[in-house]
Amino acid sequence: MSQLKIEPIRLPGLELKRPIIISGPCSAETEEQTLNTAQQLSDMGVKIFRAGIWKPRTRPGAFEGVGSIGLPWLKRVKEETGMFIGVEVANAHHVYEAIKYGVDIMWIGARTSANPFAVQEVADALKGIDIPVLVKNPVNPDLELWIGAFERLNNAGITQLAAIHRGFSTYDKSEFRNHPQWQIPIELRRRFPEIPIITDPSHIGGKRSLIAEICQEAMDLSFDGLIIETHCNPDKAWSDASQQITPETLKGILDNLVLRRPKIGDTPRNTLDELRKQIDKLDNQLLDILKERMKISEAIGRYKYENNITILQARRYDEIMNDRKAKAESRSLNADFVTEIFESIHEESIRCQSAVMNKELKKKEDN
Template identity: 80%
Template sequence: MHKLKIQPIQLPGLELKRPIIISGPCSAETEEQTLNTAKELSARGIKIFRAGIWKPRTRPGAFEGVGTVGLPWLKRVKEETGMFICVEVATSHHVYEAVKFGVDMVWIGARTSANPFAVQEIADALKGLDMPVMVKNPVNPDLELWIGALERLNRAGITRLAAIHRGFSSYDQSEFRNNPQWQIPIELRRRIPELPIITDPSHIGGNRELLAGIAQEAMDLNFDGLIIESHICPDKAWSDAKQQVTPEMLKEILDNLVLRRPKIGEDTPRVTLDELRKQIDQLDDQLLDLLKERMKISEAIGKYKFENNITILQTRRYDEVLNNRRERGSQRGLNEDFITKIFESIHEESINRQSEIMNKALKKSKKQE
């Protein structure tokens, strides 16, 4: 494994303090929209302006960005507001164009970071440049792939690196656009403690109503900054309208953030108590989701048993399950009595669910007779 050499993110004349704030529209749509949004953000103290120039979309036909034509707009933002400018790059061509127009920082998106060939192409294009580069987590929850993308950039001599946590795609329905799965960036912090982690509440939430809570959670975990999408008129945005806020709304979110500063010293643990508790919370959520799915299957079994005139309690099957789970739990270092109690409770609830299903089905069949 390549040991990462990380230097602090630096921008000329700007002291970057926690929380680092990066903001701007999902997409640069017009010169007027880009400049007006930047000026409003600058007036509220934002120093780093982000805007999508090339937009990788899930399906063809969606707005995929204005392309290179928007880079002069960002150059004007830099000249007229003094803000630093930041764009997403997905190819070597994007890198060359961004550098040509004076872009200060770039980030690699979730779809690109999942492709080692694409990341290597970008790393080769960035070789020799002392430019901060941020890497979003891959679409799927694959920490090794995320670290691998960072390693490829580092091997190309890029040391001013940061990670962007934007959540992970999930087939299951959730209140989030992308499930945060906080335990993954927490593990990234444990492995590479010197690597800045920027949280992306916009893409995690997918809904402006969730942004403040996600931002606060990131600060409670002692992450280093936030990248939040802001648009002069969010409801008319050409892409991802629901997750963008006005500059005024952004200021309100930031003003209400509570920053908990851990004591710094030789004995300061790399992983804080809050971070460990957050991992437990995330794992408990996963356990609850799995139990929910297990009970759905138990209900389907209850229906099958009714339709095929099978009794609910199948003692031999129950013994097989209990003995099997005890053995498998023991192989994982879990106490057998603990496993027995858990699966006895699960079995009891499964029987209750099946009984309820069969009783309802029986009543319904009697009414139909």
């Protein structure tokens, strides 16, 4: 495992407490809209203001941000409210412009973090600059690529680092704009517990109705903060209107957020230990069952080889998935969760059968 030198994020005069809240519009559209939103957020106690200046869009023709002309607006926000200001950067020019206008925090977006060349360009531009840099997870669920971005920044001398979990693109139908796939930031936390994780419920949910739920789940997982898109008039926003909320709505979400202790502390440890032992026991049973199932898959592979039958039997696969999904629902289990498990099991079964058939074929060729 690689080692990273991570230092706490430092903002002069601000004591960062969990949850760290970063908020502001998806895009700085006009000076009036930017200042209006910032003032409302400042009045409710938000200390870190975010606004998109350069917006990487999927297709040309969409609003791609006002560009550098919006940076003086952010500087004015800083001067008039005392808030710290943050923007997304995607290349060296963005970095230089942001520094020129006194930006306090930068983050690397999902499309940029997926491109090692782009991350390296940003890292090189940041050499010698002591500033917090946040890294959004890549568009696709690739933890190693995410970690690689941290390593490139660290190698450039950037030590005030944090992760932004904004969910992952998927072809599957989902209630989310970007599926959270919580297990990936959880694994990042396990491997690098010193990296703060800030969840982006706006991009995960893609719609306002999901933001409160995602915020709470992030806090339940003991993540460190939230970056939430907030607009003075979200219905009229020039980009991502459906996932932005008003400052008033944000206040309601934060007021109702339940912050549970990140450590066990004085909870009834014996009860918790006993429950964990039961989980361990069941997990061991699951592993034993999977081992037996794969033995059967290997036997099926040998049978198919001997009888010249193809590995994939689509009709049988459909029958299995429909049956398991129905049985999951009858047991009050999440059908999508169970489907994903059996898809993985089927994929491993195919791999086992293929390995057996290739082995038998090689033996025949050798003889």
